[in-house]
Amino acid sequence: MAACPPSWLIVNTRSGSHSAAREAELKRVLAEQGLDCDLTVSFPDADLPSRSLLEESGIERLIIFTGDGTANGAIAKLAGWGGEILFLPGGTMNLLSGRLHGEEVEAEEILARVARGAYRRIRLPVVRCEKGNALAGFLAGPGTAWANVREAMRDIDVAGLAEHTSDAVAETTYGARVRMADPAQGRPDGYPLLEITPSARGMQVDAYCADDAAGYLQQGWALLRRRFREGPHERLGLFDRLEIANCEGEPLNVLLDGEPETLGPEAVLQLAETEVDLLATDHGY
Numbered sequence: 001m002a003a004c005p006p007s008w009l010i011v012n013t014r015s016g017s018h019s020a021a022r023e024a025e026l027k028r029v030l031a032e033q034g035l036d037c038d039l040t041v042s043f044p045d046a047d048l049p050s051r052s053l054l055e056e057s058g059i060e061r062l063i064i065f066t067g068d069g070t071a072n073g074a075i076a077k078l079a080g081w082g083g084e085i086l087f088l089p090g091g092t093m094n095l096l097s098g099r100l101h102g103e104e105v106e107a108e109e110i111l112a113r114v115a116r117g118a119y120r121r122i123r124l125p126v127v128r129c130e131k132g133n134a135l136a137g138f139l140a141g142p143g144t145a146w147a148n149v150r151e152a153m154r155d156i157d158v159a160g161l162a163e164h165t166s167d168a169v170a171e172t173t174y175g176a177r178v179r180m181a182d183p184a185q186g187r188p189d190g191y192p193l194l195e196i197t198p199s200a201r202g203m204q205v206d207a208y209c210a211d212d213a214a215g216y217l218q219q220g221w222a223l224l225r226r227r228f229r230e231g232p233h234e235r236l237g238l239f240d241r242l243e244i245a246n247c248e249g250e251p252l253n254v255l256l257d258g259e260p261e262t263l264g265p266e267a268v269l270q271l272a273e274t275e276v277d278l279l280a281t282d283h284g285y
Contacts, residue, residue, distance in 0.1 A: 006059050061083055064088065067090060095136035123278075125198040141252075245265060
């Protein structure tokens with residue numbers, strides 16, 4: 001069993017998948033595997049730890065049990081830290097965990113791998129834009145409006161669900177589309193959604209479009225489940241650098257690991273890597 005460095009745990013108590021029982025079970029498994037944590041940071045009641053705080057406290061490993069968006073924020077604060085980050089699936093979709101550990105691998109199995117030393121420290125390839133990095137995936141276009149529907153579903157907000165669904169259908173159908181500007185690939189009139197996924201091979205660009213009402217319903221359902229490639233789409237290629245643009249010169253609505261941001265009418269995206277080490281237990285990253 002690998003020796004456990006001084007560690008802290010981050011949980012998101014506002015996450016839809018968090019519960020006191022699940023947190024207690026995770027801590028039990030951590031102890032069972034010899035991976036005990038000295039402190040639990042309960043976000044958002046407590047701030048995400050900074051690099052200086054971890055260094056002053058002598059912490060060498062940070063275990064993050066949250067969704068992708070919270071993990072993104074935590075990792076962004078730790079650029080240049082010499083420790084290591086172990087991300088566990090503690091959200092709804094857990095796309096980042098899929099990159100690091102394999103699809104649908106539970107936290108218990110990941111911890112068992114780490115306990116026996118079956119991991120490596122990596123700098124994870126990411127999509128970088130002016131607002132930050134996307135570790136799990138970057139989405140751009142009017143189709144990102146479906147994120148509001150997903151939030152209403154998670155919060156069991158029936159009235160909000162109906163309103164956001166109507167808005168999302170209208171925005172996806174009639175909103176200003178986004179196109180590949182440099183290199184100029186795909187449809188010149190753009191798409192309702194571009195999905196850009198980072199990997200060691202480059203940024204993979206998939207473009208989503210529907211030609212009729214049935215297609216938009218199919219795409220919307222795929223977006224809600226974050227299973228984008230089940231919707232109608234075309235692959236535009238792999239790139240180290242690219243520029244996307246709003247076809248009508250409006251600001252770009254984007255999602256960085258599921259969190260909404262707004263960019264200018266044109267945005268440069270580059271393949272980069274995290275500025276801190278993450279632990280990977282699967283080769284899929």
